[in-house]
Amino acid sequence: MTAPRRGAGLPRIDPARCTGCGWCVAVCEPHVLSLQAGAGRKTSTLDDEAGCTGCALCALRCPFDAIRMVRRPPGSSDSV
16 A cells, blocks of 8 residues: 655745634644744644645635645655
8 A cells, every 4th residue: 555645735834824723733634733832822833844744724724824835845755
């Protein structure tokens, strides 16, 4: 059985738009996103780029358009 192919992108979170609502963290199946407290407010953070499948569910679920998918850096693995 072959491993599922990773998506081509990684989530990039705009801290100015992120409200720390946690919806992206809730839908993240590989659990690579978390909420971090800082500067008096919570924001979402990508903790594990290698573990991200690139599914973009976080970006789709964000009600504030704070997450956009960006291409993975050259040389990063495209299989799980």
